[in-house]
Amino acid sequence: TRRHRCRTSASQCSFCEEYILWFSIAQDILKYISPRDEIKLPELELPNINELKQQQLKQQQQLLQQQQQQTLLQSARSSSKPKFTIEMSSGGDNQSTSSSLSLNNEEEVPANMNTIAPVPAAAVAAASTTPELKVENNPDAGIWITSQGVFYFKLNTLHIHLQFFYSVLKELDRIIDIDALYYLLCCLKLLILNDECLETAAKDNRGFLSYCLEKLLVPHIWKIFALGHGHLNECCVPLLLHALNYEPGKTALWNILERDFSSAHWKVRSSAGTRVIALYSLLKPKLIKNNYNVLSVLAYAFLNLITSIEDVEPTVSQKAMCSLETLGDASFKTVMCALEFQFDTVINDRSIILHRLSKLYTILLRNNSTIKILSWEFFLNRFDTLSIESQISMEESGELISPQSIGGFNTESEHFIRKLNQIRFAMAKTDSIKPISSSIRVPSHQRRTTTTVPRQTNVTSDKVETDSIGSFLSPETENSDRSTLQLLVNLLMKFMMKDDQNQVNDDRIMLKQQVTSNI
Incomplete structure (x- = not known):
């Protein structure tokens, strides 16, 4: 199609009407010949850590074999190379140089002949x-x-x-x-x-x-x-989710988020926050399921949005605060699903996730918001994750037979086995899931001078006593696990300060139902 603008803005011209009609007819024809049922976003669960290790070993062996073959070919070529270049040096330096160069070029040609492979x-x-x-x-x-x-x-x-x-x-x-x-x-x-x-x-x-x-x-x-x-966003959200199911789509959106939220122009940063809100306002937990590609990039997008609250430009920060209050309960449930997944699978992201959640929860309390982002179930699952990680470390050292759940889950249930594989995947620290902490960085022109969250955690880090979960910590992971545990306890204290007995009762009933269903 060609670019077209109506001469009169009051009404559309005949070309615009026919243009719209053409696309409407195209949709009707395509709908008639297409299958009726829509595909759903497939579940993309984490790979089994044992299978992943076997694949890595096979890849390493293949790389070693390729390197050995290359060294053998190079040694064979060097041994079979004719030694007449030195004898031809009497004809002049240029002649010997050109002959040696021609030999080198002939050796390099076969390596560059394959134009079919990427x-x-x-x-x-x-x-x-x-x-x-x-x-x-x-x-x-x-x-x-x-x-x-x-x-x-x-x-x-x-x-x-x-x-x-x-x-x-x-x-x-x-x-x-x-x-x-x-x-x-x-x-x-x-x-x-x-x-x-x-x-x-x-x-x-x-x-x-x-x-x-x-x-x-x-x-x-x-x-x-x-x-x-x-109405355009409603069409775009399912398309974007299916695009994020593939690694190129996930990488493309990740790079766009990193570019826009770290831009030097405040209008670009503000527009990025508006687009993330438009995305999350139409998301529901049942749409994303257990797709780790989608969950990871959604967690990265929302953490960037919370980071915008501390933007040095008042327009960006105020707009981010006001936009967060427009999200409903279903959107925040999707947020928590993404953040919980990132917390459980990437150990390096736990500190920044807890920092941002503490910031968000404080803002919602200050504005007397009725949105519930934290629950007793959230804290139980996070403490359970830290406990099982410590027990796995003790199991590997021979100090423990098998890990147990502090939530009372049946160790033979599918839920516990899936969670155990997820924790082992996080402890392996593979590169299957990109860590958010390596991408989120606030430039100096965006950062406010008064940031109180890190100072509070540093002050309280020496005052938090070690509890029963901390006693499981191994010397290798003691520092990171203790800092995560302290941040989690601080967030729990903020949650318990809110006197909302109805929320407490509802969460306890929900947690009891979940425990009984998993036994």
Whole structure:
């Protein structure tokens, strides 16, 4: 489509009306030929730690074999290299130099002949700096540059559904009319949820999937969130969740959040907070299930939003505070699901999660908000996680037979086995889940000079006595676990200071029901 603007803003011209009608008809046709049932966001549970270790061992063995083969090939080439270059030196230095260079070039040619396999991103960066090896992104010519590498394929070689999917994605950046954009998003929703285009691309062409998620789908949805239209956001949220199910989509949104929330322009930071609120206002816990890719990036987005409360620009901080109060109970339940998952799976993120939760809970108390973000169940599960981690350390050292739950859960239940695998996964400290603490950083031009949260924790760190859970701590993890335990106890004290007997009774009834169901 071409760019078009109506000459009179009072009413739409005939072109705009026909334009909207065309996309409406396209949606009806696509709905007629598409399957009726929508796919749901698949559960993406954490891999078993034993299987993950076996895969890592296999990968290490393969790397060692490849290195040994390369060394053998290099030694064979060096031994079989003719030694006539020294004898030809009498003809002049230039002649000997050119002959040796020609031999080296012949050796390097076979290593660069494979143009079918994807080229790593590091090689692309190196090649782009060299004029004669410059690689530019050109999908029309069959060159697709992504974070996973460079892929070479023609668009007409893909499945017809994927070709149509790509053309719809390209239209997202060209449409100005809101009604036409809505119908186009409905078409895109049918392609992803009913026709399973993302799943097809993941099986057929990994490079095409990476390019569509990184360059088109995720950035365009992020732009649409800034428009402030609720009916557009309702279409975009399920599309974004399915995009986050894949690693390129998760990485794309993670990089966008990191770029916008750390921007030097306060308007960009303020707009990023508004878009996160637009995303969370339509989220429910049943939509995300147990998908660790989605939970991780949602936790990162919300922690960035809480960080905006301390922004040096009053407009950004006040807008972030006011926006948090607009979220409902379902949105905050989704927030807590994401933060609890990140707390249980990434040990390095626990301090920053507890700091941000303490900040959020204080703000809600100050404003007399009725939103419930903390519960007795939350604290029981967190203390249970720390206790089981310490017991696993003692089990590995031979001081304990098997870990037990302080919540009274049956050790043979599916819930306890899943939690045990989750804790072992966190203790292994793999790179499967990116830590939030390595990405959240507040630049000096955004940070306020009066920050009281770290000082309070430092002052109280020496005053908190060791309790029964702390007695399980091993010398290796003593410092990190004790600091996490102290922050958790401080947050518990804040929670207990609020005199809300109805909330206490409701949480106790819910906790009792959960314990009886897991026994």
